[in-house]
Amino acid sequence: MSSLSLIAPDTALFLDFDGTLADLAPRPDLVQVEAELVGTLRALHRHLDGALAIVSGRTIAELDHFLQPLKLPTAGVHGAEMRAADGSRLEAPGFDLDKLLPSLEALVAANPGLRLERKPMALAVHYRAVPALEALVRDQVADALCNVSGAEMLHGKMVVEVKPAGVTKGSAIELMMRSAPFAGRRPVFAGDDVTDEDGFAMVNHLGGLGVLVGQRQSAASVSVPAPADLRAWLHHSARALDSAAGPPASPATPPAVPPGGQDMASSSNHRAS
DSSP states (O other), X not given: OBOOOOOOXXXXXXXOOBTTTBOXXXXXXGOOOXXXXXXXXXXXXXXXXXOEEEEOSSOHHHHHHHTTTOXXXXXXXXXXXXXXXTSOEEEXXXXXXXXXXXXXXXXXXXXXXXXXXXXXXXXXXXXXXXXXXXXXXXXXXXXXXXXXXXXXXXXXXXXXXXXXXXXXXXXXXXXXXXXXXXXXXXXXXXXXXXXXXXXXXXXXXXXXXXXXXXXXXXXXXXXXXXXXXXXXXXXXXXXXXXHHHOSOSSOOOOOSSOSOOOOOTTOTTOEEO
């Protein structure tokens, strides 16, 4: 894969969270955010005129907690819930989670080390503590899905998720790219997991760039070895944009949710929440 250039002012920047902005942890709640990261994201958001979004399997509420006080444009639960640049919220049509719960709760109860996570419009079975159970988890989740419509299974790093069918990180990026401040810019998406491949494919389709964190076969065009390297790229890019912009005319505090941007409710795959 080719080398990675610094972020240009005309970029629409999309960033995964776990394994990309933050190092992976034994449990999702144990993830730590580097102290300098929030300031760097704030600076990039300002220099890109608001065209920076988080695209993650986590919920928007979780991402806001980790990145507080920022409230960036965000696609949570792989795009099943979204917050636009103007703060408006959308969510994908859901499915009947309760039909899945009994069988997945029984699976987790019978296999210590598995963890069941319930999200808005999604479920996840984590097997990071017992990787030998990967095949069992995949088979059991697939069986549980047989009688549930409108849902599909998604394989990630040490996790199997069930989410609304047809909703991906790629569809979330495509939707954001239709509206200000993202429209007309070159999309760049950074991610680490196989769940990010839809995002890489979409930015490639839109003439942009996929950045893989890690080493594996991928639709991404460039790669960095680890989250620390991705963060270093963000820090360096923010400093370069700061230098190019020169000193600010007067101190300013950017709003938590930036003004501007168009309502994305026109998408057929989402409805206003």
